[in-house]
Amino acid sequence: MKAFQVTKFAHPKDILPSDNVPAPELAPNEILVDVYSAGLNFFDILQATGKYQNQPPMPFILGSEFAGRISKNSPIPPGCSFKPGDKIFGSAQGSYAEQVAVDVSRCYPIPNGMSYDQAAGLFLTWPTAYEGLTGRGGIKSGDWVLVHGAAGGVGLCAVQIAKALGGKVIATAGSPSKLEVSLRYGADHAINYRQPNWQKEVLKITGGKGVDIIYDPVGLIKDSLKCIAWKGRALVIGFAGGQIEKLPLNLVLLKNISIVGLHWGEYLKKDVSRPPEVWKELFELWKSKRCTPIAYPQVFHGLEGVSQGLVAVENRETWGKAVVKLRDENLSAKL
Ligand SMILES: NC(=O)c1ccc[n+]([C@@H]2O[C@H](COP(=O)([O-])OP(=O)(O)OC[C@H]3O[C@@H](n4cnc5c(N)ncnc54)[C@H](OP(=O)(O)O)[C@@H]3O)[C@@H](O)[C@H]2O)c1
Numbered sequence: 001m002k003a004f005q006v007t008k009f010a011h012p013k014d015i016l017p018s019d020n021v022p023a024p025e026l027a028p029n030e031i032l033v034d035v036y037s038a039g040l041n042f043f044d045i046l047q048a049t050g051k052y053q054n055q056p057p058m059p060f061i062l063g064s065e066f067a068g069r070i071s072k073n074s075p076i077p078p079g080c081s082f083k084p085g086d087k088i089f090g091s092a093q094g095s096y097a098e099q100v101a102v103d104v105s106r107c108y109p110i111p112n113g114m115s116y117d118q119a120a121g122l123f124l125t126w127p128t129a130y131e132g133l134t135g136r137g138g139i140k141s142g143d144w145v146l147v148h149g150a151a152g153g154v155g156l157c158a159v160q161i162a163k164a165l166g167g168k169v170i171a172t173a174g175s176p177s178k179l180e181v182s183l184r185y186g187a188d189h190a191i192n193y194r195q196p197n198w199q200k201e202v203l204k205i206t207g208g209k210g211v212d213i214i215y216d217p218v219g220l221i222k223d224s225l226k227c228i229a230w231k232g233r234a235l236v237i238g239f240a241g242g243q244i245e246k247l248p249l250n251l252v253l254l255k256n257i258s259i260v261g262l263h264w265g266e267y268l269k270k271d272v273s274r275p276p277e278v279w280k281e282l283f284e285l286w287k288s289k290r291c292t293p294i295a296y297p298q299v300f301h302g303l304e305g306v307s308q309g310l311v312a313v314e315n316r317e318t319w320g321k322a323v324v325k326l327r328d329e330n331l332s333a334k335l
Contacts, residue, residue, distance in 0.1 A: 003097035004306045007059040009050035012310045017096075017303035021061065024094060024101035031082060032074035033102045036329075037120035038095040039065030040300070040309040040322040042240070056093055062306070063096030065089075067110060067119035068327075071099060080104045089119035096306045096324070106268070108279055111286055116329070118293040121153060121321030126293070127278045128264045129157035132215060132235045133165060134281075135274065136260045141166030143212040146202060146224060149240055150187060151178035151319040154217045156294050159187050162215070164290035170202055170211065172220075174316070181319045185294060193220065202227035219243050221259065225251050236261045294320035301325050 003021040004012075026032060044062050046052035067089040070076075074084050082088065082104065090107025092100045110119045133139045145162040149155040150171030162169050163186040171182035172193040179190035191201050203210060210229035214221065217238035222245050228234060234257060239245075252259060267274050285291035296318045300309035305324045312318050 001098040002303060003061045003094070004063065004303050005059055005061050006048050010048060012045060012048050012062065012307040015048065015062075015307065017306070021097065024097075024099060026075065026101050027103070029077050029105070030101045030103055031076060031080070031107075032071040033066065033068045033088065033092070033100050033107075034071050034327065035066045035068040035095055035097060035100055036116035036327045037067045037299075037323050037325050038063045038306075039121035039123070040306070040313050040318075040324055041065065041124075042310075042313050045310055045314060061094035061097050061100075063100075064093055065091055065120055065123050066095035066100055066102070067116040068100075077104055082109075087116075087119075089116075089122055091123045096303060096326070098326070111283055114286070114293065115295075117295040117299055117323050117325060120323045121295060122293050124264065125153045125157045125321055126161075126282050126291075127267075127275065128154050128237065128262065129161045129215075130282055131264060131267070131274070131278050132237055132262045133158065133162055133167070133213065135278075136262045137213045137215070137233050137235050139165050139167055139213060143167045144170065144206050144209070144229065145213045145215060146170045146172070146211040146227070147182075147187070147215045148172050148193065148220050148224070149216075149218040150182040150190070152217060152240065153321040154237060155215075156182065156185055156320050157291075158215045158217075159185055160291045160294075161285070162213075163187075164285050167213070170205055172198065178319055199223065199227040219245055221245055222247055225255065225257070228255060228257055230256055232257045234259045296320045296322045299323055299325050 005018045005021050070084050070086045072084050087110040088107045092102040094100045145167040147158045151173045169187045171187035171190045173179050182190050189205050191198050210227045212229050214224045214234040219239040219241040221234050309324050
């Protein structure tokens with residue numbers, strides 16, 4: 001089959017798709033899926049260059065998020081309610097390929113009315129936003145929520161979900177066009193965090209109180225503590241800015257605040273009852289039209305589009321969730 005295979009560590013821009021990759025071999029709990037769209041993640045570049053925390057054995061197919069259909073000839077493990085032809089999305093190593101092997105515990109049905117492009121980038125972004133704000137952040141209606149990197153994949157979901165849960169959202173981003181995106185998808189206020197003393201603007205907006213929740217996928221907790229409210233919660237979500245921060249703990253004491261981490265991937269191992277609850281609530285938000293997955297509109301096409309898309313993500317040119325379309329709805333493969 002055709003696939004974006006890594007045979008030696010290199011940046012994806014220096015890797016060509018292959019025509020001749022063996023079809024996936026299925027473990028007993030896996031199904032075979034025809035991939036229609038796949039989510040593009042910065043960590044794919046780290047994996048292709050050998051610098052990621054999860055490195056599959058060489059050679060490996062890149063890509064870890066997909067949306068597609070269960071293949072006609074796929075076996076179905078005992079007790080699994082899916083059937084061939086079902087539309088599903090989820091997480092599986094090797095998603096930049098015609099077909100991928102998917103563990104049945106790492107996928108969900110695509111809800112009615114959702115496209116493959118929208119579904120391809122959901123498996124991480126939606127629950128990372130929802131569980132961060134609810135389970136870890138304890139959001140309440142009326143809370144002020146500061147979302148950093150608010151036009152990014154995770155950030156834009158956090159903006160929508162915070163609004164859906166009754167929060168008042170102050171978004172930050174690094175360019176006027178990304179600020180406009182965050183406002184378009186629900187933020188009440190938007191601030192460019194490249195401007196000095198942006199925290200003063202936050203304090204002004206909140207009438208001097210500061211924000212109840214900081215949602216931070218970028219690595220800006222220390223700077224943000226200048227504008228956190230009494231008993232505020234600072235959520236450590238990620239380090240897109242490239243630096244792991246160190247914090248003076250006296251601020252945590254003096255301001256009476258909590259610094260709270262979230263690692264959504266670990267829930268699938270350590271808190272297995274929580275993901276189904278989170279997904280049930282997310283699907284209800286989707287059904288009531290209070291939350292919509294936002295795929296970056298300039299969708300990348302075919303396996304050649306994988307490296308183009310990853311370079312665009314690396315250069316901070318994309319917003320929302322960047323995806324690559326590998327097959328059309330009418331089944332004509334774009335690979
Ligand atoms: N904790 C978890 O369980 C979990 C789950 C999923 C993802 N994450 C993490 O969350 C972070 C964001 O993921 P994402 O999918 O939202 O990524 P993304 O779509 O690439 O968005 C990241 C945002 O960060 C901002 N940014 C600031 N400095 C940057 C830099 N030096 N390079 C790139 N972007 C920079 C960019 O906004 P501006 O251009 O506007 O500054 C960009 O929109 C990542 O670190 C990821 O690993 C954590």
